[in-house]
Amino acid sequence: MQNVSFTEALDALVARDPRYDREAYTFLRDSLEFTLKRRRKSRKEEPGDVPAAELLDGFRLHALKEYGPMARLVLDYWGVRSCEDVGHLVFNLVQAGIFSKTDRDTLDEFRSGYDFDEAFVAPFRPAKKTLSTPPPSAVQPGS
Secondary structure (H helix, E strand, C coil), X not given: CCCCCHHHHHHHHHHHCCCCCHHHHHHHHHHHXXXXXXXXXXXXXXXXXXXXXXXXXXXXXXXXXXXXXXHHHHHHHCCCCCHHHHHHHHHHHHHCCCCCCCCCCCHHHHHCCCCHHHHHCHHHCCCCCCCCCCCCCCCCCCC
């Protein structure tokens, strides 16, 4: 088997599956690296298989760190609109020989991920203000 560079693999992936921008694949690779670094810092473990839930969490945190309130817009531009899309990216990279998987890894694990609006939009919504007492009214009833 001939080794293919990441750039060559992306060219083939984008040609075969044009749903996703090549930047989405690069960002996913960077998200995996981000996730592995977080794992090493928090658990002091050697890298191993990264379950879908852990990768999705790293993907979310990395997107928020890199793009802040624009994360949802950037991901949408790349064609990534749900956790299932992240799974499709992963399995496309597996098929290209860039990522590996175990027999336990399935697309269903990605389908049961989080809601993109809750993950990327909700953190930036203004907090709802609640008033403890109603404001004084300028007009009194019966006046």
